[in-house]
Amino acid sequence: MTKSDASVLLFFIDGLGIGTRGPFNPLDNLDDAVPLAVFQDETPPPFLDGIVVPTDPRLGVEGRPQSASGQTTILTGVNAPARLGYHKQGFPNKPLVEIINAESVFRQLRDAGVGPITFANAYTDRFFTERPRWISATTAAVEAAGMPFRTVHDLKNGAAVFMDFTNRILIERGVDVLERTEEEAAEVLARITAENRFTLYEYFITDKVGHAQDMPLAKHVLRSLARFIRELLMRLDLDQTTVILTSDHGNIEDLSSRNHTLHAVPTIIWGAQRELVATRIRTLADITPAIVGLLTTDYTD
Numbered sequence: 152m153t154k155s156d157a158s159v160l161l162f163f164i165d166g167l168g169i170g171t172r173g174p175f176n177p178l179d180n181l182d183d184a185v186p187l188a189v190f191q192d193e194t195p196p197p198f199l200d201g202i203v204v205p206t207d208p209r210l211g212v213e214g215r216p217q218s219a220s221g222q223t224t225i226l227t228g229v230n231a232p233a234r235l236g237y238h239k240q241g242f243p244n245k246p247l248v249e250i251i252n253a254e255s256v257f258r259q260l261r262d263a264g265v266g267p268i269t270f271a272n273a274y275t276d277r278f279f280t281e282r283p284r285w286i287s288a289t290t291a292a293v294e295a296a297g298m299p300f301r302t303v304h305d306l307k308n309g310a311a312v313f314m315d316f317t318n319r320i321l322i323e324r325g326v327d328v329l330e331r332t333e334e335e336a337a338e339v340l341a342r343i344t345a346e347n348r349f350t351l352y353e354y355f356i357t358d359k360v361g362h363a364q365d366m367p368l369a370k371h372v373l374r375s376l377a378r379f380i381r382e383l384l385m386r387l388d389l390d391q392t393t394v395i396l397t398s399d400h401g402n403i404e405d406l407s408s409r410n411h412t413l414h415a416v417p418t419i420i421w422g423a424q425r426e427l428v429a430t431r432i433r434t435l436a437d438i439t440p441a442i443v444g445l446l447t448t449d450y451t452d
Contacts, residue, residue, distance in 0.1 A: 166358030168401020168414035221399030337382035361402030
């Protein structure tokens, strides 16, 4: 495979750490949880030869890892907590947005002449008519590269996936869209991935459920998410596409507390270049350099 053939899907899951087994971990003995059923000091059951790399989200900074700084690190390769001196929760502040504007993975790839590249998530009409005061790291990354956003119109045409890939949240909000099964959503995301050199997809319901400490809902969400991932992987050409699944911090794997955990997060890599990519990742700051390196360097199998 050469750089002109390679493509990458970065599948970001908010709030998924590598926990221990026990009554507070919804993944423990959960049916159909592969490939998300990863536990400390255990070798996870293999799925399509994926490699699990326990990844450090703490980045040498005291305190609990947080979303804004962790996601900024994932999407830029810059150790954002070290740059700030602390872990920043919620949405990126001005210093983090400045890091994203300068070092976004989208911008690095664009400047290297890699394309097409895309963010697969759909944005609702409200985002455009009532732009929120605070924006996510992913939104800032898209804007840093001057890329278009996918919309509900794209979603209806099978050209976008909502962060709730089933569309149920949109339907509850009164948006006129059809519910999707995990298989249907996987088909759409697989098609988007096949059309682009680099694709990012973001899922953050896991973090919300972790904060809510809702065990039945956590089990349901994880089972559905795992199925979506399995269906997606089976629809991708893994000889051409490298899939990197990762998270910004732990949360849902320990419902004994509503706080984020100090656990390592699972980075799982599938595809022909999985071993090469796996050797390059130890912390969240290694994700973007691995992606950029893969898409700008010639490799032969």
